[in-house]
Amino acid sequence: MSESFLPVALCLFSAITVAVANFAVKRGGDVLSARMVLSITSALCVLPFAFIVPLPEAALWPPIAIAIGAHWIYQVFMVRALHRGDLSLVFPVMRGLAPLMTAIIAVFALNEYPGMLGWLGLLLASLALLVFALPQGEDLGKKKLNQSALIWAGLTAIGIGLYSVTDAYGVRVAENRFTFIVWLFLLDWLGTTAVTVWTRRGQLIARLRPQLVGGIVGGVSSVFSYGAALLAFSMTQAATVTAIRETSVVFGAILGAVFLKEGLGKRRIAAAILLAAGLLMLEA
Template identity: 50%
Template sequence: MGEQSLAIALGLISALTLALANMAVKRGHDILVARAILSGSAAVVIAPFALIVPFPDSATWAALAWSVPAHFAYQLCLIRAMQRGDLSLVFPIMRGVAPLLTAGFAMLVLREHLSVIGWLGLLVATGAVILFVLPARGVTFAAHPDKVALCWAFATAVGIALYNMADARGVRLAPGPFTYIVWLFMLDAVPITTTALLFRRRELGRAVRATWRHGAAAGALSSISFGSALYAFSLMEVAKVSALRETSVVWAALMGNRFLGEGFGARRIVAALMLAAGLVLLQFG
């Protein structure tokens, strides 16, 4: 298999496992604890490889110093979004808005210009986001039941845009891509686990017993998802890998409707398909 084909396969695997990992967290009884178990499990799985990969150099440590706080901010916003809203609503918003923010930043600040295909993708993806945000028929925006969840989902998207930029740089600066992947996973677990210990001290044992299966499954899936994406970054352009990975919005909409019993299934699935198509056009345009 050539590098391009391998990168495409890794991007698609990353998309499916990303949606599965977030569904596992959402099904947990305590989302903060489930997220902490996810990160801790991923760190335990990855840790032995620290003995094999080259040790991080100063450039890698500097990249990690930017990336770890960005990942922590993203996780805090993600937890709040998951606590307040359906997976099939907040996940596509957080994953879909991040590339739109990146494109807007490139146009306004870096003076980059989109092609006709890129503009079409931007319009389609933006329309899909609006379709997600619209309340049910007959409900005003003032009475929107998901206002708070949507705000947290948009904040999560900002975190995703920040860590994507940091990680794309870090994986290229490291002595090898696996060096960055391994150390990011190990360090990423520290802030969120500490937070769970601080805020769930009294009920932590009960929460862990109720949630550990979902958290551990999510941790294994997260390791596969993010590791696949980071390695794909070293084989193919970041924009193309990101476009493939964002097809996870379709999987999340389907899983939310099928396995979590979430409402507005048909509308959200159509919007997710539109969003994925728009993101692919945007990235490749």
């Protein structure tokens, strides 16, 4: 496998596994509680590696802290968006705009400039992701625009851009990139768990019980998914990683078509072709 293809392969693997994670968790119920189970499961999965990888050097702790803060901001925005609007409304916005938000933030934070063809590819990929994830057929006309949900979905896209850039920076400056990956997973659960315990006090167990299976499956999948993405961050531009990783909406639709008998339709097939064209521009 060539060095240029490796980050692409990692991103595609990350996209498939994040689709599996979302498919496992999005079974209805309490989104915040599901995120808590997912985050704790992820931390437990990587715990044995904490005794293998070197401890973070002093200079790495600030990037870890900043990255954890960015992840917490993203999760707060994401939970608020999902609680205020239908998944078919907010998911296209938050995931479709994420590559473009990442590219814009990376210009200022990482001095990464995609170039004219790269910007065009990002725009095409973002548009394709938005079109692909919109509801199908008659359902599209029935969806009323929820301004509050759309605002939070847009903020979630910015949150994705923030954590993508902070994680890309952290994995690049670490003396051992696996140290950053392990300790990010080890500490990422703290913020979500604190918020869940506080807001769900008195009913926490009842809220968690329906989310255990999906959250555990999602947590294991997330370790593989974001671990692969973090490795890719150390090899190529953050915007490229995010754009390819957000093809998870395509893999999620395929899972829905196969297991839930949801149709793909001509519009989604056309959007998938447009997405592929945009991604090819990024790699040109």
